[in-house]
Amino acid sequence: MNIELITFFIFSALLIFTSIKVISSSNPVLSAINLVFSFFLSAVLWLLLGAEFLSIILILVYVGAVMVLFLFVVMMLDINIARKKAAYIKYLPLGLGVFIIFNLLIIYFFVNTFENINYNAVNNINIISESNTENLGYLLFTEYILEFEIAGLILLLGIIAAIVLTYRKNPDNKFQNPSKQIEVSKKDRLKVITGLKE
Amino acid sequence: MSLELMFLSVNFNLITLGNYLGDLTGQVFVFFVLTVVAAESAIGLALLIVLFRSKKSIDVDDLSELKG
Numbered sequence: 001m002n003i004e005l006i007t008f009f010i011f012s013a014l015l016i017f018t019s020i021k022v023i024s025s026s027n028p029v030l031s032a033i034n035l036v037f038s039f040f041l042s043a044v045l046w047l048l049l050g051a052e053f054l055s056i057i058l059i060l061v062y063v064g065a066v067m068v069l070f071l072f073v074v075m076m077l078d079i080n081i082a083r084k085k086a087a088y089i090k091y092l093p094l095g096l097g098v099f100i101i102f103n104l105l106i107i108y109f110f111v112n113t114f115e116n117i118n119y120n121a122v123n124n125i126n127i128i129s130e131s132n133t134e135n136l137g138y139l140l141f142t143e144y145i146l147e148f149e150i151a152g153l154i155l156l157l158g159i160i161a162a163i164v165l166t167y168r169k170n171p172d173n174k175f176q177n178p179s180k181q182i183e184v185s186k187k188d189r190l191k192v193i194t195g196l197k198e
Numbered sequence: 199m200s201l202e203l204m205f206l207s208v209n210f211n212l213i214t215l216g217n218y219l220g221d222l223t224g225q226v227f228v229f230f231v232l233t234v235v236a237a238e239s240a241i242g243l244a245l246l247i248v249l250f251r252s253k254k255s256i257d258v259d260d261l262s263e264l265k266g
Contacts, residue, residue, distance in 0.1 A: 023200055035199050042206060049217045051225050054209075054232075061232060066239050070199070073243045077250050109215070135222055136229070144226050151233040158237030165244040 008048055015041040028074045036067050053133040205235050 018038040025031040039062050046055035140148055209228045216224025 019203055022203055028199075031199055035202060038203070039206065042210060045210075046213055049213050051213050051217070051228075054213065054225055054228055057229070057232065061236060066202075066236055069240065069243060070202075073246060077246070106211070110218075132225075136225055139222055139226055140229065147226075147230060151230050154234055154237050158240045162240045162244040165241070166247050 004048060008045065011041050011044050011048075015045065029071065032067065032071050032074055035070075036063055039063050039067065050132060052131075053136050202235070202239070205231065 015038055018034045018041065021034040022031050022038060025034065039058060043055040043058045046058065209231055212224040212228050212231070216222065
């Protein structure tokens with residue numbers, strides 16, 4: 001057995017274990033921390049698959065930003081341990097059905113080897129570099145430039161939506177009202193006092 | 199959080215199959231999925247905070263009225 005295979009088996013077993021802990025734990029903080037662990041483990045597995053850039057991004061963006069945000073919100077809201085619910089039995093058939101259908105799809109994919117498909121985006125625009133990051137960046141800024149900009153717009157939308165939703169106006173804050181500033185006339189500001197005697 | 203787990207598995211599928219077919223498009227797609235998920239979780243958590251402020255609970259079953 002070579003080292004790649006051993007690494008794969010160890011990390012995928014740990015990944016399955018932590019994923020089950022995520023959905024079975026009744027304490028939301030514990031489950032978020034387990035989710036962080038599973039992100040780390042899958043980053044290692046992505047590294048094995050040759051997706052170096054994405055595995056670094058997964059750790060930096062996901063563990064560094066999204067999961068910290070998640071933990072922050074979960075701890076700030078101070079949710080006591082979730083009530084035990086037996087309702088998930090209700091959704092078991094549906095979930096099992098989706099699970100089986102997806103597995104059948106993947107098995108179908110691997111049984112029918114799609115060797116005759118020759119489309120390859122990297123070969124298509126003639127960039128073959130050793131580095132995965134270089135290839136990905138090249139592809140992102142040539143073939144998928146429009147999608148890249150749409151992704152930027154979506155992030156901007158996320159920022160604006162989150163701020164608008166959680167913004168509370170504080171009456172003590174002093175702020176300018178531009179339309180009022182524009183509408184102001186000479187009469188409001190300047191008072192000419194007449195009839196004054198020496 | 200289960201949603202994040204499902205997104206993770208989708209990304210896993212994309213990367214694995216991309217590796218299998220020797221195509222980098224799957225990884226580009228994963229990049230966009232990560233972007234969308236980041237925006238989505240930010241908005242979702244903001245909604246959660248607003249919900250908690252008005253209801254003092256985050257259980258979806260408590261959301262049974264249209265009144266704000």
